[in-house]
Amino acid sequence: MWKQAQSLFAGEQEEEEDEELQENFLEDTDNLCSLSPTQRLYGFAACSLAGLVCMFLSMIVFAIPIKFAMLFTFGNLLAVGSTTFLMGATRQLQMMFDPVRLYATTIYIGFVLLALICGLWIHDKLLTLLAILCEICALIWYSLSYIPFARAMVSKVTIRLFDTEI
Structure with missing residues (x-):
């Protein structure tokens, strides 16, 4: 009976310790995400370069x-994801699904x-x-949404050149 009481009490202590560990872990992960501006630029450059290399290698195995679909798409996603180093994952997702860029x-x-399905x-x-x-x-159309008035300008150019609107 005494052992049962101790185990119940110990269980409560373990739950409290688990909660403290979870709180400390969350605080530690916040510190992991605080990169210096130089580190962010290096991460952006490395991720962009890796994406471009994957896209180039995909052309070799066309x-x-x-292999082509996997390498090209992985490289494409790396290139798009590289901007996460500059603005953070949450901000990146917010901007991607902003009403201006949703479509x-x-x-x-x-x-x-x-x-991927075709490949x-x-x-x-x-x-x-x-x-x-x-x-x-x-991807180009998506990227143009980050440049003010770029999509409108491209639409006007295509209207003049091809007599159609994008």
Whole structure:
């Protein structure tokens, strides 16, 4: 009976210790995310460079749709994710799903998934290439949403050149 009482009391102590550990862990992770501006630039540059290398290597293995789709899409996501070093993950997600960019983000993610489906399940080189081209166009359109008036300017240029609007 005495051992049961001790185990109950010890259980309460362990719960309190677990709560303290969780609080300390959360505080420690906040400190892990506080990078200096130089470290953020290095992270951004390294992630961008890794993304570009993956995209370049994907062109070498274009004959194999699975490797091509995986490398290109992974490189593309690394390049887009590199901006997380500059602004933080929460801010990045808020900006991606901002009403101004919601359609561009959704279309971009849709084409990323489509490229992976074409490369991994369908195994069709032409469809994979088409999906990758659409993914690149969607990424450009998404990227232009970060530059003030860039999408409006591109729309005006396409109207004049091709007599159509994007």
